[in-house]
Amino acid sequence: MPFTRAIIVGASSGIGREMVRQLAAKGTKVAALSRRTDRLDELAAEFPGLVFPYAHDVNDVDVVPELFARICKELDGLDLLVYNAGVMTTHKAPVNDWAGDLAMIETNASGAVRWCNEAAERFGAMGGGTLVGIGSVAGDRGRYLNPVYNASKAFLHTYLESLRNRHARQGVRVVTIKPGPMQTEMTTHLDFKKAMTAETGARIALAKMESGGEHYLSPIHWAIFKGIQFTPSFLFRRLKI
Amino acid sequence: MKARVEGLSGFGRREIVAGYVLRPRTAEEVAEAFASGHRVALRGAGRSYGDAATHREGRVLDLSAMNRVLSFDGRHGIIEVEGGATIETLWRTGLPHGWWPSIVTGTMRPTLGGAIGMNVHGKNARKTGTLGEHVLEFDLVTPDGELRTLRPTDPEFDLVFGSAGTLGVVTRAVVQLRPVVSGLADVETFRARNWAEHFELFDRWVRYGPDGEPLTEDADRCEFVISSIDFFADGADAGRGLFSRAGHSRTPDSASLRAEAQLLGGGAARAHAWRVLRPLTKPGPMRFLNGARAQLSPVGMSHPTLAKFSFQLDAIPEWEKAYGVGGFVQYQSIVPKESAEKVFRRQGEMCREAGVPAYLGVLKIHRPDRFPLTYSDDGFSLALDLPTTAETWPVVQRLCWAMNNLVLEHGGRFYLAKDSTLRPEDARAYLGSGLQDLKALKARWDPQGLLTSDLAARLQLFD
Numbered sequence: 001m002p003f004t005r006a007i008i009v010g011a012s013s014g015i016g017r018e019m020v021r022q023l024a025a026k027g028t029k030v031a032a033l034s035r036r037t038d039r040l041d042e043l044a045a046e047f048p049g050l051v052f053p054y055a056h057d058v059n060d061v062d063v064v065p066e067l068f069a070r071i072c073k074e075l076d077g078l079d080l081l082v083y084n085a086g087v088m089t090t091h092k093a094p095v096n097d098w099a100g101d102l103a104m105i106e107t108n109a110s111g112a113v114r115w116c117n118e119a120a121e122r123f124g125a126m127g128g129g130t131l132v133g134i135g136s137v138a139g140d141r142g143r144y145l146n147p148v149y150n151a152s153k154a155f156l157h158t159y160l161e162s163l164r165n166r167h168a169r170q171g172v173r174v175v176t177i178k179p180g181p182m183q184t185e186m187t188t189h190l191d192f193k194k195a196m197t198a199e200t201g202a203r204i205a206l207a208k209m210e211s212g213g214e215h216y217l218s219p220i221h222w223a224i225f226k227g228i229q230f231t232p233s234f235l236f237r238r239l240k241i
Numbered sequence: 242m243k244a245r246v247e248g249l250s251g252f253g254r255r256e257i258v259a260g261y262v263l264r265p266r267t268a269e270e271v272a273e274a275f276a277s278g279h280r281v282a283l284r285g286a287g288r289s290y291g292d293a294a295t296h297r298e299g300r301v302l303d304l305s306a307m308n309r310v311l312s313f314d315g316r317h318g319i320i321e322v323e324g325g326a327t328i329e330t331l332w333r334t335g336l337p338h339g340w341w342p343s344i345v346t347g348t349m350r351p352t353l354g355g356a357i358g359m360n361v362h363g364k365n366a367r368k369t370g371t372l373g374e375h376v377l378e379f380d381l382v383t384p385d386g387e388l389r390t391l392r393p394t395d396p397e398f399d400l401v402f403g404s405a406g407t408l409g410v411v412t413r414a415v416v417q418l419r420p421v422v423s424g425l426a427d428v429e430t431f432r433a434r435n436w437a438e439h440f441e442l443f444d445r446w447v448r449y450g451p452d453g454e455p456l457t458e459d460a461d462r463c464e465f466v467i468s469s470i471d472f473f474a475d476g477a478d479a480g481r482g483l484f485s486r487a488g489h490s491r492t493p494d495s496a497s498l499r500a501e502a503q504l505l506g507g508g509a510a511r512a513h514a515w516r517v518l519r520p521l522t523k524p525g526p527m528r529f530l531n532g533a534r535a536q537l538s539p540v541g542m543s544h545p546t547l548a549k550f551s552f553q554l555d556a557i558p559e560w561e562k563a564y565g566v567g568g569f570v571q572y573q574s575i576v577p578k579e580s581a582e583k584v585f586r587r588q589g590e591m592c593r594e595a596g597v598p599a600y601l602g603v604l605k606i607h608r609p610d611r612f613p614l615t616y617s618d619d620g621f622s623l624a625l626d627l628p629t630t631a632e633t634w635p636v637v638q639r640l641c642w643a644m645n646n647l648v649l650e651h652g653g654r655f656y657l658a659k660d661s662t663l664r665p666e667d668a669r670a671y672l673g674s675g676l677q678d679l680k681a682l683k684a685r686w687d688p689q690g691l692l693t694s695d696l697a698a699r700l701q702l703f704d
Binding site for chain 2: 069072073076077121122125126127
């Protein structure tokens, strides 16, 4: 069944932006949230009457309950929420950067909890709905380069798993999407030229979110990162992965 | 008080909508909720069939927690309750002392606040009229921050009855009960083979005039009159069903006054009985059940308890869930007596022509009352249960709109507690100047227009 009313948190670029476009192309009414509203206005112009921009910084956690209620009222309902906001510090070597780490915790973890709690409560009360968090293959293992990025995604995965278990009997679908390396703004520093594009990633993600659970975006990602997850530590720590 | 999101619907469960629900426990908390400045709908037990007690994506004040009995005068049958107390509270408190509510709805679940807002009636509507005639006083907390105690002598008293929760919150009500010597009813049931026989039976057994005055000495043996109709029957059998007339038993029987004596137990088995009905809510089985009831149900005298006779909708808990996803709507119209048979016959035909089966039809007789917003008149009401799904809803809607036109052409009226399909012009047509009076009073008591509901919005009552 197609989605009719969706909220995309983190919609100005990457997978989020592409999801907005692909959903609107199918006639879904989409509330697109991000700090950069100029990008959102472009989307709204591309899909008049279907895309509704909302300026929002996910670190502004106090406004979320009221904003969520207001959007649901303005959309007249909700059947999908995607939490796509995510930041990654760009150090090329391990470093102690508390400000950067805190930003990742607040955006990737706290912000996700604030939004997903609201959606989970609503969908549970209504007996249905799809809640999607954009995690990452990075959450599958504590890799050496960016401990807090990895940890923040692992946090998201476990949190979503708990919601999945809590709300399953209420007919709520909780989906964890684990993109692998992708060509987006967030990863420009990593030089992923041959990696999956945001457009493809969004397309696959939208198809996968028809069913609950954790999904990788390609079987190759699954294979590589399951491999990474299960490599014994004494070996893994010698690799610069 | 914190508002928590819940999925709410009308009793017919046609549509579940999100509401942010607050549950005040005192009149002060009600006033606080209004002071916050948010628009809000009122909800009692949520027994209205349509959208009178929902506010999609908005705030809802649920008064069901304010349900205490404040006092009961066992000598004079006067009970004082908080607005969230229910019809059940009234009879459970009064019956052991020999008092029964003058008016009870077909389910005991509605709150007094909701009952006042809708100005409910019972099977004895011809005699006892509507609830407003039996309320001695009530407190209303209005959005302007006032608490007013209203009595029948106050000019605004009458307008609250039928205002459907758009004027204020009933926080307290004082109701006059009627004396009984027994917890039983004497009921006589007849088989009616067609529409004409139903109306003949009403002719024969209605013993109260249009002013509620008894026409014979033994009129109270026919205080309650009601018919159920098999709408699957066609042609010569159209309108067949069962007619009952009943009165309070005059044989003193103090054992039957005990609350426990009134109802079957049943426990876990009864709690799940609706699941057994679920596969039966289809045209085939419903046709069979209606036909069986009309032709085979026992007739003659019976002596059920008052609760079993009055609260037939409570016999199977949560029976409304048997309709499944998609639920149903109840279409009820009140038509002046000279046109009733013609209009109701035509409604049956229209349902058939539209391909919408009526799974239940109930015929009652009414009399006029003094309330400006009333649905009541010197005539009959017919209530039809029409199953709905997301796919069939547009068809059902169009059918009901066509029936609205028919009813209005014959000077009929509508009961908001049941409504899901009135259009703004329909409401304006039958409410007439009553609607203007309601708007004027609301402008004084709710100047910011805080009190709303999906029903009020759909009917554009205050636009």
